[in-house]
Amino acid sequence: MIELCEKNKSFGGFQEVYEHQSSSTNSKMRFAVYKPEEYKNAQVLFFLSGITCTEQNFIQKSGFQKYASEKNIAVVVPDTSPRGINIPDSEDFKLGCGAGFYLNAVKEPWSKNYNMYNYIADELPKIIEKNFEFNLNKLGIFGHSMGGGGAIQIALKNSNLFKSVSAFSPICSILKSNFSQNAIKEYLDSNNDMIKNYDPINLIKESKKRNDTIKIDVGLEDEYLDDLFINEFKDECSKVDQKLDINFHEGYGHNYYFIHSLIESHFIFHSSRL
Amino acid sequence: MIELCEKNKSFGGFQEVYEHQSSSTNSKMRFAVYKPEEYKNAQVLFFLSGITCTEQNFIQKSGFQKYASEKNIAVVVPDTSPRGINIPDSEDFKLGCGAGFYLNAVKEPWSKNYNMYNYIADELPKIIEKNFEFNLNKLGIFGHSMGGGGAIQIALKNSNLFKSVSAFSPICSILKSNFSQNAIKEYLDSNNDMIKNYDPINLIKESKKRNDTIKIDVGLEDEYLDDLFINEFKDECSKVDQKLDINFHEGYGHNYYFIHSLIESHFIFHSSRL
Numbered sequence: 001m002i003e004l005c006e007k008n009k010s011f012g013g014f015q016e017v018y019e020h021q022s023s024s025t026n027s028k029m030r031f032a033v034y035k036p037e038e039y040k041n042a043q044v045l046f047f048l049s050g051i052t053c054t055e056q057n058f059i060q061k062s063g064f065q066k067y068a069s070e071k072n073i074a075v076v077v078p079d080t081s082p083r084g085i086n087i088p089d090s091e092d093f094k095l096g097c098g099a100g101f102y103l104n105a106v107k108e109p110w111s112k113n114y115n116m117y118n119y120i121a122d123e124l125p126k127i128i129e130k131n132f133e134f135n136l137n138k139l140g141i142f143g144h145s146m147g148g149g150g151a152i153q154i155a156l157k158n159s160n161l162f163k164s165v166s167a168f169s170p171i172c173s174i175l176k177s178n179f180s181q182n183a184i185k186e187y188l189d190s191n192n193d194m195i196k197n198y199d200p201i202n203l204i205k206e207s208k209k210r211n212d213t214i215k216i217d218v219g220l221e222d223e224y225l226d227d228l229f230i231n232e233f234k235d236e237c238s239k240v241d242q243k244l245d246i247n248f249h250e251g252y253g254h255n256y257y258f259i260h261s262l263i264e265s266h267f268i269f270h271s272s273r274l
Numbered sequence: 275m276i277e278l279c280e281k282n283k284s285f286g287g288f289q290e291v292y293e294h295q296s297s298s299t300n301s302k303m304r305f306a307v308y309k310p311e312e313y314k315n316a317q318v319l320f321f322l323s324g325i326t327c328t329e330q331n332f333i334q335k336s337g338f339q340k341y342a343s344e345k346n347i348a349v350v351v352p353d354t355s356p357r358g359i360n361i362p363d364s365e366d367f368k369l370g371c372g373a374g375f376y377l378n379a380v381k382e383p384w385s386k387n388y389n390m391y392n393y394i395a396d397e398l399p400k401i402i403e404k405n406f407e408f409n410l411n412k413l414g415i416f417g418h419s420m421g422g423g424g425a426i427q428i429a430l431k432n433s434n435l436f437k438s439v440s441a442f443s444p445i446c447s448i449l450k451s452n453f454s455q456n457a458i459k460e461y462l463d464s465n466n467d468m469i470k471n472y473d474p475i476n477l478i479k480e481s482k483k484r485n486d487t488i489k490i491d492v493g494l495e496d497e498y499l500d501d502l503f504i505n506e507f508k509d510e511c512s513k514v515d516q517k518l519d520i521n522f523h524e525g526y527g528h529n530y531y532f533i534h535s536l537i538e539s540h541f542i543f544h545s546s547r548l
Contacts, residue, residue, distance in 0.1 A: 009495070010531040063337035063534065221283070257284040260337065 048147030102150030140164035219252030322421030376424030414438035493526030
């Protein structure tokens, strides 16, 4: 059972938001769905947002609806974590609500709710398939920052489900990035095997590569560039012949102005591959 | 003296935000400026936002930068009122901070600061001319809701300054709209002559018409349609032969999804007229 919370016409289609009870996170979860005009049997993209975001940031700020409408692609945007009065949280914006890191927590008090990996890689695709008439055989995934890294790690382990993958300014190592130090300690109890299982660079090292190209865009004025480990990811990809299309963009930062400026190219990329 | 607060690259240009001390509002004021790549001698558009907005809403949510970049138009987005600890405010979102209504208040305690008409029609154009290298002889104005009505009333009285005008879902009567009842009572002391001077329908009635076309777009699912008085404005325009290009859009509401969906057409409109 999913419940419609918002519905607004946008570029001929509808930008909707739904709420449902999630079995992965044992909580209510919200996700946004953009339905293009001809949504039946449409290609689908999941977009995973960065730290502090809800399902709202991408749908309000990225300008994606124009391209989803033109290319007739449905877009699903989940929240970045469970939320609510009974959900554990922290004062650190990099841990707790808004910072689920797309993994399954193993340590109390997080493990009951912080299971965003299962939510994205298993529960949400089934919910979308059951409740909408899109073509889930043509499903791609992309994301930004924490969500860019999440999209890559999930796509590397689920090639059959996610047929294409791209990222804006992805965090390519949860083991090394300052953004994820509290997360790997608290959610994963600093367990090295588990950390590696959610770390894009390590997954590539272990040759969990894809046959298709991973597209990545990064701003050269990104204030967090040193925390993304893009070049290390690139190096590992080249060692195992993982095809990559990385572009560095002069003058751009780590924000929605950057995403908006490049978003069309991601729709062109996924549309031609799905 | 204006001070740069934000600068982010967007579609090859820069989305900037400035702060300065305003002589109209006797307070600090913020405004956003989009500088396209070739900003020297560029056409300029002022965008006036609706109630509750700051300079941020339009620059984050409308997706305008793509078209400003393509058409090489500089875009200036002021805040909707003075703000700050010494600025009078109210608990009603339709009065005080975020609801300046683009008029000059005459009643205490508002009259010292709430002078957004002077700010937009006089002070801000001079500040832009002094601090940027745009072409202020090619200046147009547009806006949304309260700001759509503001753009029209200011443009009707300042044809020499604003060479083109358009609006999304404008409040066409501050005399009649529920949105402005507190504003006309508090800012204008319910003085009928002053209210009429800021009322688009009345200005048209008094034949303060323009030689050029006013473009208006409205969503037919606009939840505030009855408070906009669009058809009454249309009727008065037709009586005095004011050229109008009004389009009603099926399914669209009173929000940024609507603005974003139609924004390109406003850039085409202004660009061809400036």
